[in-house]
Amino acid sequence: MPRTATTRPYHHGDLRAALLENAERTLREKGAGALSLRELARATGVSHAAPGRHFKDKQALLDALALDGYERLDRTLTAATATGPAAAPGADLDRRMTALARAYLGFAVENPELLELMFARKHEPAGSEHLAAAVDRTLGSLTRLFTDAQERGEIVQGDPERITLVAAASLHGLAALIASCALDADEAMAGLDEHVRLLLHGLKPR
């Protein structure tokens, strides 16, 4: 929660957090293109140079935003597989995969701009180790699901990384299409169960 402006000489209580919070709102409401440090400083009631104290440059702010996004996504995915019917001992792969897909797509629908930002990282060596680690952690939920399933014989043999990639690419593709408005969000959510079924059972007739 934000701190009340009790004693404030000219500085904020926790300017860094306040900047991130406002940046996230701007990102959500007006998109990444409308996010400027000066406007952000203005909205936070601080001089335009103040953000520079907390973020080396604009990219550092975007990185922090993305990192926060990964943490939220990670929590969402973990919760989806750890609670509800998908976590029941007898839950089959279809059910668990669907729960995971629903959670991921839900995040994509509710945070399209953030998701875009999270995946907009190029191979810039600048302090993006944290981000790379966050990506791996997020993929971890999916990897775990499939290695477990493989051990139970519920899934085809072969490199688990490749199998995970097929599922991840499929879900990420849906998310990307939604984020770029090439695919209607509601439509995608409505057809998600069938999508997962096709993914698991294949496009060829059995």
Add this chain to the structure above:
Amino acid sequence: MPRTATTRPYHHGDLRAALLENAERTLREKGAGALSLRELARATGVSHAAPGRHFKDKQALLDALALDGYERLDRTLTAATATGPAAAPGADLDRRMTALARAYLGFAVENPELLELMFARKHEPAGSEHLAAAVDRTLGSLTRLFTDAQERGEIVQGDPERITLVAAASLHGLAALIASCALDADEAMAGLDEHVRLLLHGLKPR
């Protein structure tokens, strides 16, 4: 100001084409973030206001760039299914799908920035009808492939749009992961045959 000796008062032969060409090079070499109209005008040897005569604003230039990208991608995909072994009368679905996937991923690997631009369109009503049409045309190759296959009984029954979406999302997901450097391009290309196989045959054992 240096002036060439040819007949060139102050205007270019075909400034619009020259701007697009230089913009495409900048996009490819330095990324979309480094693309500015003023710098582009400088590189093209023209005043910073000149681009405004040919493109309403920066977005219009980006739209033209994206449209050109769709046209090139469309030609690539059409060629992939219309020529080579994939076009043979006896070619099975696996082979044709692989050819299409290879063509799409190849385009993504060679034009990552352009592809990103092509899919960065939000739902802006401004003259993006051409772009929307281009997207549909591009998806057309995939749709045709699957409706044909469905008629031959090579593919599962059901809404062809949904089946196409599963394949499209999977390929687009791979492309997006490559473009954002979350996935190594060579690795993805090397595993593409297996990827298509898994997609067609399913992740569950038969």
Add this chain to the structure above:
DNA sequence: ACCTGAACACCGTTCAAGT
């Protein structure tokens, strides 16, 4: 018709100076 040059309102980043 096509382009220029100046102007305007913005940027991100830096840095001496303030408190």
Add this chain to the structure above:
DNA sequence: ACCTGAACACCGTTCAAGT
């Protein structure tokens, strides 16, 4: 330690004026 205010070098966009 944390922030300000001015400064610098950029932007995109517009428009009267030039050719």
